[in-house]
Amino acid sequence: MTPDSSGQFTDRFVARAVRFANNIWFRSASRARAASPPVFFAAGAAALVDRLLLPLFLNAELLPAADIWWTGFIRVCLTLAGIIYTAAAAWFIGTGNGVRTPWAGTICTVISLFILFGESGLQEVLSSGRLGTDLYFGCGAAGLIVCSIFHTLHTGFLKLTDKNVLAQILSAVSVLFCCIVLSQFVTGMTGTAPLQLFCILIAIPFGRIITSLAGICVISCLCNLLYCFGLRSTEAAASLVGPFLFANTAANTLAWVTGETAAGIVNLSFVSVYGMIGGAGSTLCLILAYLIFGKSAGSRRIAGASLKRGLFNINEPMIFGVPIIFNMALLVPFSVFPSLAMIAAWFATHFGFISSCTVCIPFQIPPVIGPLLATGGDWRAVLFQLVAIAAGTLFYLPFMRASDKIRPDAG
Numbered sequence: 001m002t003p004d005s006s007g008q009f010t011d012r013f014v015a016r017a018v019r020f021a022n023n024i025w026f027r028s029a030s031r032a033r034a035a036s037p038p039v040f041f042a043a044g045a046a047a048l049v050d051r052l053l054l055p056l057f058l059n060a061e062l063l064p065a066a067d068i069w070w071t072g073f074i075r076v077c078l079t080l081a082g083i084i085y086t087a088a089a090a091w092f093i094g095t096g097n098g099v100r101t102p103w104a105g106t107i108c109t110v111i112s113l114f115i116l117f118g119e120s121g122l123q124e125v126l127s128s129g130r131l132g133t134d135l136y137f138g139c140g141a142a143g144l145i146v147c148s149i150f151h152t153l154h155t156g157f158l159k160l161t162d163k164n165v166l167a168q169i170l171s172a173v174s175v176l177f178c179c180i181v182l183s184q185f186v187t188g189m190t191g192t193a194p195l196q197l198f199c200i201l202i203a204i205p206f207g208r209i210i211t212s213l214a215g216i217c218v219i220s221c222l223c224n225l226l227y228c229f230g231l232r233s234t235e236a237a238a239s240l241v242g243p244f245l246f247a248n249t250a251a252n253t254l255a256w257v258t259g260e261t262a263a264g265i266v267n268l269s270f271v272s273v274y275g276m277i278g279g280a281g282s283t284l285c286l287i288l289a290y291l292i293f294g295k296s297a298g299s300r301r302i303a304g305a306s307l308k309r310g311l312f313n314i315n316e317p318m319i320f321g322v323p324i325i326f327n328m329a330l331l332v333p334f335s336v337f338p339s340l341a342m343i344a345a346w347f348a349t350h351f352g353f354i355s356s357c358t359v360c361i362p363f364q365i366p367p368v369i370g371p372l373l374a375t376g377g378d379w380r381a382v383l384f385q386l387v388a389i390a391a392g393t394l395f396y397l398p399f400m401r402a403s404d405k406i407r408p409d410a411g
Contacts, residue, residue, distance in 0.1 A: 025144055028092035030239040032140060035088035036081040037360075040132070040246055043077035044359040044373075046070055047253045052377055071257050075129035078250050082131025082139040085243070086113050089143025097151045104168035105150045112146045112179040113139060118193030125196075129254055133263075136247040137207060138199040150175050207244035211266045213346045216241070216275075217339035224281050224335040230325050234280060245271060252358040256376060262356035265349045266342075269357035269374035272313070273381070274345035277367060277389060279315030281334035282341060284367065285392030286318060289400045292393070296404040312364045322403070329403035333396045340395075341388045354381045 050070035058066055090109035094102020117125050125131060131139055153171050186194040209215050219237055226233040248267035255262050278284025287310050290296075290303035299322060306317040324330050348354045355378035361370060367389065371381035 024093065024096040025148075026236070026239060028089055028096055028144060029140065030235055031092045032085060032088035032143065033239060033242050036084045036132075037246070037362075039077050039081040039084060040250060040360040041362060043074045043081075043132070043250065043253055044361060046074050046077065047257050047359055048373065048376065050074075050257050067257075074253060074257055075127065078129035078132025078254070079126055080132075081246075081250070082136050083110060083113070085136065086110055086139040086143040089140050090147035093144055093147040094151060102147075102151075104172055105147045108150055108172040108175055109143050109147045112176060113142050113195070115176065115179045115183050116142060116193060116195040118183055118187050118196070129250070133247050133251040133254065134204055135196070135199050136250070137203040137243045138195050140243055141198065141203070142195055146175060146179070149178075207247070210241055211244050211248055211264070213266060213343065216266050216271065217342060220271075220275055220339050220342065221335050224338065225331070227280055227319075228325060228327070228331045228334055242268070246360065249357065249360040252356055253360065256358040262358060265346055265356055267357055269359060269361050269370075270345065270349075271342065272361065272363050272365075273357060273371045273374050273385060274388060275338040275342040276313060276363070277338075277341070277385070277392065278310040279313045280319075280338075281315070281324065282338045282392050283315040283318045283324070283334070284310045285337065285389055286322075286324075286330070286333070286396045286400065288389070288393045289396040293397055294400065294404070299400075299404060311366045313366075314364070327403055329406060330396075330399050333392075333399045337392050337395050341392065344388065345384065348384055354378060354384050357381075 047070075050067060054063060054066050054070070087106050087110050090106040091102055094105045125135065150171055153174060183194055186192070186197060190197055192200065210219065219241060223233045223237045245266070245268035248264050249269050251263035252267060254260075276282060278287065283306075287303045287307055290299050291307070294300045294303065302317065302321040306315065306321065309315070309317060319325060322330070324334055345354070349356055355375040357371075357374040358376050359374050361373050365373065367385055368382050371385045372379070375381040
């Protein structure tokens with residue numbers, strides 16, 4: 001490939017990436033996914049209280065009643081997570097269409113969410129917490145699609161402004177009427193409400209594929225590889241995979257507090273604890289490699305300055321300071337090691353050597369504390385993460401030395 005053709009390919013790729021990033025559905029989904037994590041964290045904290053703290057302070061007579069209350073609180077949190085995700089997706093679709101305060105479209109979309117679950121299934125969905133588990137992605141999809149229809153009808157077809165209250169009511173009534181007709185038709189034909197059918201046929205199978213061990217490893221490798229070339233694709237990946245990872249964690253939380261078997265292995269906490277130790281590329285391992293074995297004074301200073309942030313999974317100082325971007329010597333460990341760690345953790349979990357991640361934890365939780373909380377207090381998970389950090393440090397070592405040799409300040 002000649003330099004000119006290479007430059008043209010890069011220009012075309014960047015142009016398409018920019019168009020994708022500016023797509024209203026992608027931008028809305030990316031912003032909406034940040035609205036509901038606090039509710040998931042609250043559910044995780046409640047699970048820790050229910051399973052670890054209450055048995056220490058309550059006797060056998062009071063514990064069952066308290067357990068019912070805390071389990072109910074967790075189900076409410078997960079139900080709210082789905083509703084918030086729907087409302088946030090609708091809100092950002094509205095702002096993306098130039099509406100300053102898109103209350104009408106957002107309220108209309110949330111009401112349509114209940115309609116699309118059908119009269120028979122609505123009570124079960126609301127009481128079970130499924131809006132935060134297997135139906136979570138469907139909530140976000142409903143928010144994007146229904147509100148897009150609302151604004152297309154309102155500003156595109158009817159040519160009305162968002163300041164006309166009567167026009168907003170007319171658009172909302174039209175959308176809700178269509179949702180009622182659709183719900184009645186689909187439920188009558190299939191016996192299943194439209195949104196549940198969407199989740200059964202599309203969302204759940206797709207989620208199982210991309211949150212399988214192979215799926216999450218491929219996504220991790222690809223995102224880290226693109227990051228090495230200056231394309232931070234983690235936002236795009238998080239918008240697509242994030243809802244399923246949150247839902248899988250929530251399903252494990254419910255299973256844990258109800259005494260059932262964990263629903264799956266790969267979830268948000270699993271990826272954070274074992275696949276992003278110190279941030280993308282598990283760069284805490286690279287920091288330790290520089291601090292312990294590094295000979296480049298400049299790189300050691302960067303690693304020392306990055307250590308505190310790296311402990312909280314913030315690795316931009318390493319990404320741009322070493323640098324890792326456009327550094328071919330570090331491309332392999334940065335792209336590959338997180339997947340290797342997740343593969344090892346998956347098999348360790350599958351064969352019962354460590355507990356499943358059952359609690360949704362913030363991404364910024366430091367090592368050691370993270371696996372301890374995520375697994376509900378399993379010290380073996382802490383030990384496994386420490387072994388993974390040591391292995392990652394040794395894995396980075398030869399590539400780090402190769403990087404130092406090509407740096408001007410090496411030695």
